[in-house]
Amino acid sequence: MFDDDSFVDISEILEGQHTGKEVSIRGWVHRERDIGNMLFFNIRDPTGTVQATIAKDNFNEDKFDNIKGLLVESSIKIHGEVAEDERAPGGYEIRAMDAEIVHASDDFPIHEDQSVEHLLDNRHLWLRSTKMRDLMTIRSTVFGAIHEFFRKEGYKEFQSPILTPVACEGGSTLFPVEYFDDEVYLTQSWQLYAEAAIYGVGDIYTIAPSFRAEKSRTPRHLTEYWHAEVEGLWLDNDDLIELGEGLVLHIVDKVLDESFEELKNINEEGLEYLQNLEGPFPRITYEEAVEKLKDAGMDVSYGDDFGVPEEKKLTSMFEKPVFVTHYPKEIKAFYMKRDDDDPSKVLGYDLMVPHVGELIGGSVRETDVDSLVDRLEEEGEDPSIYEWFLDTRRYGSVPHAGYGLGIERVIMWLCNLDHIRDAIAFPRTPNRSRP
RNA sequence: GCCGUCGUAGCUCAAUUGGCAGAGCACUCGGCUGUUAACCGAGCGGUUGACGGUUCAAAUCCGUCCGACGGCGCCA
Numbered sequence: 001m002f003d004d005d006s007f008v009d010i011s012e013i014l015e016g017q018h019t020g021k022e023v024s025i026r027g028w029v030h031r032e033r034d035i036g037n038m039l040f041f042n043i044r045d046p047t048g049t050v051q052a053t054i055a056k057d058n059f060n061e062d063k064f065d066n067i068k069g070l071l072v073e074s075s076i077k078i079h080g081e082v083a084e085d086e087r088a089p090g091g092y093e094i095r096a097m098d099a100e101i102v103h104a105s106d107d108f109p110i111h112e113d114q115s116v117e118h119l120l121d122n123r124h125l126w127l128r129s130t131k132m133r134d135l136m137t138i139r140s141t142v143f144g145a146i147h148e149f150f151r152k153e154g155y156k157e158f159q160s161p162i163l164t165p166v167a168c169e170g171g172s173t174l175f176p177v178e179y180f181d182d183e184v185y186l187t188q189s190w191q192l193y194a195e196a197a198i199y200g201v202g203d204i205y206t207i208a209p210s211f212r213a214e215k216s217r218t219p220r221h222l223t224e225y226w227h228a229e230v231e232g233l234w235l236d237n238d239d240l241i242e243l244g245e246g247l248v249l250h251i252v253d254k255v256l257d258e259s260f261e262e263l264k265n266i267n268e269e270g271l272e273y274l275q276n277l278e279g280p281f282p283r284i285t286y287e288e289a290v291e292k293l294k295d296a297g298m299d300v301s302y303g304d305d306f307g308v309p310e311e312k313k314l315t316s317m318f319e320k321p322v323f324v325t326h327y328p329k330e331i332k333a334f335y336m337k338r339d340d341d342d343p344s345k346v347l348g349y350d351l352m353v354p355h356v357g358e359l360i361g362g363s364v365r366e367t368d369v370d371s372l373v374d375r376l377e378e379e380g381e382d383p384s385i386y387e388w389f390l391d392t393r394r395y396g397s398v399p400h401a402g403y404g405l406g407i408e409r410v411i412m413w414l415c416n417l418d419h420i421r422d423a424i425a426f427p428r429t430p431n432r433s434r435p
Numbered sequence: 436g437c438c439g440u441c442g443u444a445g446c447u448c449a450a451u452u453g454g455c456a457g458a459g460c461a462c463u464c465g466g467c468u469g470u471u472a473a474c475c476g477a478g479c480g481g482u483u484g485a486c487g488g489u490u491c492a493a494a495u496c497c498g499u500c501c502g503a504c505g506g507c508g509c510c511a
Contacts, residue, residue: 035474036467055468071462087469111461112472113447117503173509189511214509215436221510308507350511358511406511431503 002026002077002100011047014090018082025050025094026077026102028128029070039068042089043078046133051093052078059096067099073128075102123426124435134262135422138255139411143207145254146228146407149247150205155230158204160193162186166385173213175223186211191335191402194231195365196392198400205230207407215430219419220357222408224428231402237347237364240401241323244351244360245279247405248321252277255414267416274414281351283323289314305331308357315354325349334375336363347401356413362403369393 008023027045034040037056042049056064070076080096087093109122110129119126126132147157163177163184174185190206197204210227230243252274255263264271284292293300293310296317300310315322326345329338336346348363366372369390376383383390411423421427426435 031472033470033473034467035470038468038470040470040473042471051471053469057468085469087471089471107445107462109445109461111446113460115447115504118446120503210511212510216509217504217506218508218510219505225511227511305509361511404511409511 002079002098007077009047010043010045010050013050013082013092013094014048016084016092019084019092020082022079022081022097023094024077024079025052027075029072029074029076029105031072032070034068039064041070041076041078043076043094044128048090049130050090051088052080052096053093054096054099060098063099066101069104070101071105071107073108073125074105076100077102120421120427120432121435127425130265132422132425134259134265135411135415135417136425137262138259138266138415139407139423141255141259142251142407142411142414143226144258145251146205146207146247146405148254149250150230153203153243153246155203155205155232156201158190158194158197158201158206159208160187160190160197160206162209164193166192166389175211175213188212189227189404190229191231191404192389194229194402195335195389195400198231198233199392199396199398203230203232210404217430220409220412222420222424222428223430225420225424226407228405228407229402231400233398233400235364235401236399237325237349237401240362240364240403241283241325241349244323244349244362244403244405245281248281248351248359248410249277249279251410252414263414267414270414270416277320281320281323282318283325283349285326286324286328286345287326289324292317303328303330311352311357312354315352315357321351321353321359323349323351329375332363334372334379334381335365337366338371353413355416356409358406359409359413360403360405362401364399364401367393367397367399 002024006024007026008018010025010027012018013023013025025043025045027043030042030044030049032039032041039054041052041054043052054064054067077100078094078096079098080094082092082094084091085093108125110119110125127136150157163179164187165184174188177184177186188210190208194204194206205228207226207228209224211224212221213223214221232239232243235243256274287302290300290302293313296313298310298313300306306314314324325348326339327348328344329336329346332346332348336348339345339347346363348361350358351360352358366375372390372393373383376386408420408423411417412420415423417423421429
């Protein structure tokens with residue numbers, strides 16, 4: 001009965017494609033109701049959930065008794081006739097004529113009462129939930145959209161080592177890794193290697209994990225996150241803004257196009273905002289941002305980095321994501337190029353959205369060796385460790401720029417998630433490294 | 436790193452504020468041929484996070500530690 005490969009997706013049954021026909025399905029018991037001589041199962045596969053009914057009268061008695069005792073999440077194959085029936089959830093059901101237990105489940109640890117902690121402890125099982133399935137589907141679309149965008153723009157994919165000897169963002173904490181008799185670190189960024197590669201390979205991008213050993217207890221930080229980074233030759237700050245805006249808009253279009261149902265399940269209220277989103281995004285300078293915040297009554301002064309309250313206030317002033325440019329050099333990384341018009345500021349930007357904060361951070365790169373050494377020393381770094389990086393400025397350097405985008409933050413923004421950990425299957429946070 | 440909340444059955448939570456540790460769900464058994472998180476009846480289920488202290492008596496009060504969650508800071 002089940003050797004003929006005639007299995008259909010449950011979604012097809014729910015679309016009415018098999019009504020009146022005999023089909024087989026295979027999936028997991030989502031719920032079971034036993035009213036004695038009749039059993040009702042909600043059967044789930046990766047495409048949907050449908051009700052299966054099993055009546056004792058027209059079923060093998062031994063099989064009926066076996067199936068009667070099945071627990072939630074048991075895997076099963078069912079063969080039967082599809083019927084349209086308004087009594088069934090979803091409007092369709094399969095009336096079983098035969099069934100085969102693939103694996104009888106133990107008592108499943110997740111039931112209707114679920115705490116955040118319990119679901120995180122059982123993330124390996126919670127991935128079976130509709131919510132996580134939808135989120136992982138959207139995530140897959142986002143990754144695909146990033147590759148598609150950069151390749152379409154003529155960028156090559158380039159990989160850098162995960163194990164690295166140096167920091168990238170001064171001050172950020174690194175995860176040390178034993179490397180035989182030496183010590184190296186898990187990478188925080190692909191950027192420094194990218195800057196070495198562009199002179200030969202040309203415009204490049206990557207999607208790779210980055211690691212931060214900061215004990216950031218917030219809804220927007222992971223210690224291991226996926227980072228889309230890009231580095232392009234001859235780009236100025238305006239080019240880089242366009243490249244960032246283009247990527248974000250492409251991701252939004254792609255998710256609306258390919259994962260609309262999933263997005264609707266997860267964030268129906270946000271659909272309209274995303275559907276109406278188009279460029280250009282507003283652009284303001286750091287100085288203007290400070291003025292706006294002061295006007296709004298906030299206690300900030302020029303030179304302060306924005307905290308959560310400032311970020312919240314600022315993003316709430318715009319209908320779209322907002323580019324904030326020309327930060328003071330003191331609050332930005334050593335590799336950012338100073339603005340020739342005002343050397344106290346750097347040519348770079350943060351792209352900020354409400355609720356999530358910074359989606360993208362990017363800059364034109366400083367190409368002057370002396371300036372780089374000065375900035376490294378100001379941050380208390382030892383420039384000698386960066387010799388290989390400084391070499392990229394000694395041999396025919398050219399203007400270039402790049403940015404990094406936090407992929408889980410983008411997903412958090414698209415899906416209006418309360419916490420970034422739901423944007424990744426197995427989140428790594430300061431308090432959680434398993435499962 | 437700082438501030439706060441919490442930790443009781445497999446899960447979600449009670450325990451009249453110091454006086455016999457309980458309920459719902461799950462699970463097991465029994466009943467039921469149209470259920471919708473089915474329902475009805477019974478049963479199983481505990482070192483109250485750990486250690487110490489106060490007390491005739493501690494889940495409850497005090498101390499230390501552990502863990503989780505929430506917020507701030509740091510950052511993407």
